[in-house]
Amino acid sequence: MSNDMxxxxxxxxxxxxxxxEQSSPxxxxxxxxxxxxxxxxxxxxxxLCGGASVAHAGDGLAQTPPMGWNSWNRFxxxxxxxxxxxxxxxxxSSRMKAAGYTYVxxxxxxxxxxxxxxxxxxxxxxxxxGMKALAAAVHAKGLKFxxxxxxxxxxxxxxPGSKDHESQDAKTYAEWGVDYLKYDWCNTEGQxxxxxxxxMSRALRATGRPxxxxxxxxxxxxxxxxxQGVGQLWRATGDIQDCWDCGKSWxxxxxxxxxxxxxxxxxxxxxxxxxxxxxxxxxNGGLTLEENRSHFSFWALLAAPLIAGNDLPAMTPEIRDIxxxxxxxxxxxxxxxxxxxxxFDGGAQEVWMKPLADGSRAVILFNRGTxxxxxxxxxxDIGLFPGGKARVRDLWKHADAGIATGRYxxxxxxxxxxxxxxxxx
Ligand code: GLA
Numbered sequence: 001m002s003n004d005m006x007x008x009x010x011x012x013x014x015x016x017x018x019x020x021e022q023s024s025p026x027x028x029x030x031x032x033x034x035x036x037x038x039x040x041x042x043x044x045x046x047x048l049c050g051g052a053s054v055a056h057a058g059d060g061l062a063q064t065p066p067m068g069w070n071s072w073n074r075f076x077x078x079x080x081x082x083x084x085x086x087x088x089x090x091x092x093s094s095r096m097k098a099a100g101y102t103y104v105x106x107x108x109x110x111x112x113x114x115x116x117x118x119x120x121x122x123x124x125x126x127x128x129x130g131m132k133a134l135a136a137a138v139h140a141k142g143l144k145f146x147x148x149x150x151x152x153x154x155x156x157x158x159x160p161g162s163k164d165h166e167s168q169d170a171k172t173y174a175e176w177g178v179d180y181l182k183y184d185w186c187n188t189e190g191q192x193x194x195x196x197x198x199x200m201s202r203a204l205r206a207t208g209r210p211x212x213x214x215x216x217x218x219x220x221x222x223x224x225x226x227x228q229g230v231g232q233l234w235r236a237t238g239d240i241q242d243c244w245d246c247g248k249s250w251x252x253x254x255x256x257x258x259x260x261x262x263x264x265x266x267x268x269x270x271x272x273x274x275x276x277x278x279x280x281x282x283x284n285g286g287l288t289l290e291e292n293r294s295h296f297s298f299w300a301l302l303a304a305p306l307i308a309g310n311d312l313p314a315m316t317p318e319i320r321d322i323x324x325x326x327x328x329x330x331x332x333x334x335x336x337x338x339x340x341x342x343x344f345d346g347g348a349q350e351v352w353m354k355p356l357a358d359g360s361r362a363v364i365l366f367n368r369g370t371x372x373x374x375x376x377x378x379x380x381d382i383g384l385f386p387g388g389k390a391r392v393r394d395l396w397k398h399a400d401a402g403i404a405t406g407r408y409x410x411x412x413x414x415x416x417x418x419x420x421x422x423x424x425x
Contacts, residue, residue: 068103073309105146146180152187242286283310
């Protein structure tokens with residue numbers, strides 16, 4: 001990385017953003033292709049009749065959950081342009097970019113102060129080429145560039161926040177070529193969450209640059225009830241921890257706790273508006289391979305943003321294979337945009353289901369227990385004709401599991417999943 005500076009300064013301008021993006025209605029209640037078409041027709045009618053208030057300038061972004069990488073989970077405050085360029089390069093060389101990972105996001109600690117005009121200043125020691133050059137270098141790799149700020153006076157790591165500088169910061173980000181803003185909720189005493197996020201949302205839209213707005217108030221004020229149309233995704237839980245089922249007194253939580261908190265939020269997700277169960281811990285060392293696969297499977301079934309958080313240049317082939325499992329990613333990125341839900345609860349054994357645009361169902365057989373166990377899904381539980389035949393495809397074995405009638409059963413490892421796609425015949 002000794003030639004990073006030269007690479008940055010020689011970068012071409014960012015490619016044009018926003019091509020192919022289109023407005024879309026809220027579709028979370030839709031579960032068949034026919035209904036999807038009817039809903040779209042309905043939206044056009046509503047708009048023609050003066051219902052334009054349902055449309056927002058930022059619509060069209062994140063029609064499927066955003067995918068990318070963020071520095072926080074693995075590197076915390078230890079961010080630099082060298083780190084970001086290394087991650088961007090590894091996204092390409094690992095073929096994660098080809099699998100859909102797009103946004104390279106710098107989390108907290110890139111900023112140090114405001115200058116005499118109030119403009120936010122990036123740490124000159126860690127980002128000597130400046131954010132505009134870094135964004136251009138990320139764009140030159142065919143990726144998009146994300147950044148982090150906070151609705152309060154200071155970020156969670158006590159760097160300058162955006163309160164009372166929303167418009168100025170949004171303009172700065174647009175000028176740098178930012179495509180994604182994660183906006184945190186520390187040091188916001190006395191502020192109303194909806195007002196604060198709406199203020200930055202408007203400021204971003206006013207720049208005219210399509211910038212995905214990632215709301216991060218940890219589910220504190222139930223953003224699923226107010227954030228649709230404000231941002232494209234909102235954190236629904238406290239910070240994820242790199243562990244299966246640990247908990248932290250300040251609100252951090254392991255993977256299974258987050259899965260449980262997400263269970264009832266499925267009605268609020270849809271194209272352009274997703275619940276965010278936080279970034280991935282896959283490959284950070286605290287989970288077994290089995291648990292890493294379960295983590296990835298659930299984030300896909302929950303239509304969660306897939307934002308990797310590991311050391312990409314150092315990742316093992318096993319971790320890369322999990323993060324690039326295209327059959328599982330296809331579940332996450334399904335055009336219907338529905339979040340999956342629990343359809344059977346047998347204590348340590350559960351069945352979860354996500355309806356997909358082609359009428360098939362993604363299903364997770366989930367074993368929370370410490371012994372391997374057989375788990376079955378019945379067609380009745382997933383809305384298929386109870387006595388019908390269906391094709392079953394195993395999304396981790398990458399193999400067809402045959403035609404089943406009425407139900408499908410498989411043995412599931414402890415803390416593991418069997419994830420299948422079931423298509424009625
Ligand atoms: C909060 C967020 C985290 C991370 C840190 C940075 O805890 O929830 O995801 O952005 O702040 O300080």
